[in-house]
Structure formats: C-alpha cells, structure tokens
Amino acid sequence: MTYVWNTHSPEETIALAKRIGEKLKAGDCIAYRGDLGAGKTTFTRGIALGMGLGDCVTSPTFALVHDYGEKLIHFDMYRIMDENELETTGFYDYPQAECVFAIEWSENIDAALPANTMHLNLERTGDEDRRITLEGDERFADIGT
Numbered sequence: 117m118t119y120v121w122n123t124h125s126p127e128e129t130i131a132l133a134k135r136i137g138e139k140l141k142a143g144d145c146i147a148y149r150g151d152l153g154a155g156k157t158t159f160t161r162g163i164a165l166g167m168g169l170g171d172c173v174t175s176p177t178f179a180l181v182h183d184y185g186e187k188l189i190h191f192d193m194y195r196i197m198d199e200n201e202l203e204t205t206g207f208y209d210y211p212q213a214e215c216v217f218a219i220e221w222s223e224n225i226d227a228a229l230p231a232n233t234m235h236l237n238l239e240r241t242g243d244e245d246r247r248i249t250l251e252g253d254e255r256f257a258d259i260g261t
C-alpha cells in the first residue's frame with residue numbers, strides 16, 4: 117500500500133514518525149529517499165520515540181551508523197559507494213531479523229536492502245512542509261485519519 121501524509125513542522129513529522137515507530141517490529145527495514153534537509157534524521161527521532169527508546173537520535177553523518185540499544189540501527193549511506201565500504205559500516209554484522217533498520221541515502225545500497233524493505237520518501241514542499249510517502253503494509257492504515 118502507498119500512504120501519503122503531509123506535515124507542516126518538524127514536530128508534526130516527529131509525531132507521525134512516532135506513530136509509525138509504535139507499529140514497527142524486529143526485522144523491519146525503513147529505507148529513506150530524500151535530499152539533504154528533507155527530514156530523514158528528524159523522522160528517525162520520531163521512530164525511536166515510538167519504539168520507546170527515548171529522544172536518542174542524532175545525525176549519523178559522521179559516524180555512518182548509530183546503534184540505539186541494539187533495537188534500532190540508524191545508518192547514513194551518503195558516502196557509501198561500494199560493497200567494501202558498506203561492509204565497514206557493520207551493515208552485515210547486525211542481526212537484521214532482530215532489530216529495526218532505518219537507512220538514510222538508501223539509494224546508495226539498493227542492491228543490498230533486505231527483501232522486506234519499506235521505502236519512505238520525504239519531499240520538501242515548502243519551508244516547513246514535507247510530503248511523506250510510505251510503501252508499507254496495512255499496519256499503517258489508521259495513521260493520519
């Protein structure tokens with residue numbers, strides 16, 4: 117199913133992402149698409165809140181990966197150009213079935229994404245406006261109604 121939501125502030129994006137985070141389970145993988153500043157890291161903050169992990173998310177741009185209590189693994193693939201670099205992030209070492217993956221710049225590792233990956237697009241439609249599109253299952257049907 118394709119879900120489309122529009123948010124009008126970072127807080128609204130976090131609130132939406134929190135509701136999605138509440139429905140995530142081990143083995144889920146969210147692959148973001150969206151330019152710099154679209155809100156990928158902000159969205160991940162909401163996911164962590166929804167998963168009950170608290171306000172723990174920071175931008176992984178320099179670290180490439182943040183591991184929030186081994187439940188949520190947050191990757192930034194901006195500078196990942198090939199398979200060897202992907203290995204250095206630990207991408208293959210995490211027990212994917214036991215955690216939730218949230219992946220910024222996922223287009224850089226398309227071929228390595230798990231089969232059950234959900235794609236989430238963030239588009240800037242105004243200074244504080246974002247159009248958020250998720251390809252996901254029926255779990256998310258009651259969000260934003």
Ligand code: ADP
Pocket residue numbers: 123124125126127128129150151152153154155156157158159175220243244245246
């Ligand atoms: P990315 O990780 O995609 O580069 P960030 O989440 O780090 O983006 O940054 C998004 C920026 O846009 C933040 O400064 C945030 O406050 C701002 N912003 C403004 N409006 C929104 C919105 N509706 N949703 C998400 N972020 C927003």
Ligand code: MG
Pocket residue numbers: 156157175176220
């Ligand atoms: Mg980011």
